[in-house]
Amino acid sequence: MSTLTKQQFYETLVHTWWPEDKITTFNKCRVLVCGMGGLGLEVAKNLLQNGIEQLTLMDSKMVSYEDLADFYSIVADSKEEEVIGRNRAERAMIVLNGLNPFAKINVKDGQVDSLAGDVQFLKEFDFVICTEHSLSSLIDLAQICHDNNIKFVASDMKGLSSLIFYDMGEHKIKDLNPGFKEGCSIKDIVNGNPTKIDLFPDDEFNKEEGMNVHQNIVFRNVRGMTELNEHKAVRIKSKIGNRVVVDLDSTNFGKFELGDGSAYFMK
Template identity: 30%
Template sequence: MVEHDHSELTPAEAELYDRQIRLWGLENQKRLRNSKILIAGLNGLGAEIAKNIILGGVKSVTFLDHQIVTENDFASNFLVPRDCLNKNRAESSFSRAQALNPMVEVKIDTGLLSDKGEDFFKLFDVVVILESTIAEQIRINNICRANNIKFYATDMWGMFGFSFIDLQDHEFVEDVVKHKIISKPNEKIKTEIITTPSKRSLKYPSLESVINFDYNSPSFTKRMKKSGPAYLVMKILQNFREDEKRDPMPSSREEDINKLLAIRNGISSVEIVPDIYFEHVFAQISPSAAIVGGAVAHEVIKAVSQKEAPHFNYFFFDANNSCGFIETIE
């Protein structure tokens, strides 16, 4: 958990973060300044998350990524220069990320996520995981739950993206807006807006508990018909990653679409998840990465600063409907 910072902001920090302090308050900015964030996976989505968190003014951001830069990265990762092809993604993202905010310490780790144990994750207040398998996400989420670390799992395939949040027992302050009547009796009614801070709390379920429920039940099928098939699309894409040890690739487009449809047919129906959902899941698209990355980074900032109600507990961006929405699954 982020420790409370009793020190005052320096004049340079106060000037740089002036707009944010006016938005969410000095004490919340101090909480941000004292937080240490891990981002594992520096693809286009990871770059968008990193940008917004670094600009927010946290203490440090660690980039964990063992993969090399490919041509696909240039379509969405603005932190990677063109001359970094075949170099490590985390190292290649360092210079531009650090230039965003010199007051934030940017650290690089080129190791494997699967090699990191409990002692590593205990170094952070927030852990954001991208491009990993479900088994790996569950392993890390359980470590985070045991150590009161805020956990985010997020991914993007083409124009489709999601995030899962586990803040365990989370307390926050939310402004409650009321209208107060200020007019005198027998006068035309006049009101003014009164904003009162209210302390709230939420208890989040673990990833393991929500990922293993029966999504073929009649109640869930009815729910998907109403809210859309985003959850099942996510499950299908995650199952593809588990089976193929990779994500769908443009170079094997037709073959991969057939594999995705076969997975879909095994867990759902065409009526719930139409074929069109698998036409645009190849390589990350920059505008979609900006939307999902902005949403995830905003949630991280809200959770650390303890200001405003956080998402509970899934966020989906469905580009087929040009819609981002929150889905609660317990």
């Protein structure tokens, strides 16, 4: 069992630069993933690693030798003969259980075709994600999800080809920082408290008038001062010319190393 507190665990997640209220909303989503093939297992894994706390896996198929080629991790530390013939969702739960110590994972044995007749069960979820299912089996399910404001995603992979359909229902998308690029190249970082960051003067993001004081930023792919890559979002204290000052004590961090396109300054 992990010794991390829930807050400490969430600070290690990929999406820690999201606003705190958005992280909480995402984590509390109730998600049903149907189809525990290679794609479904990857979807479930990513959801758990990003903090989803209520996840249900559904599959009526049993693990076959063909499945082992798609998701070898389903075997984990077991022998193949101990896995073959087990329900894919049940076996996936064993593999996924350790990814998020605060998540509750349930398993439902059944087929997608049966979900269209079980509206009350579907209403237990905020998201329904289906993989490896035919179009005919998804049409009624997609309509029921739409009518009940349940977000619906269907996806599949065929060799090098893939497809995805999603219905998020009625929703609004708000760009909190319109016109900004996602990143800005860093020219130099000066250790200290606060930390001083020099941007390249020709960078389009640097030219934007809207990069304001109190805006939150995160760092990715920084060389030398690698502590920044795992650090949570920090706030801009001031910006004068090409220099940005952020509310961060980097006195004991490594020394920044300039790399061509390897360091990015995220909004």
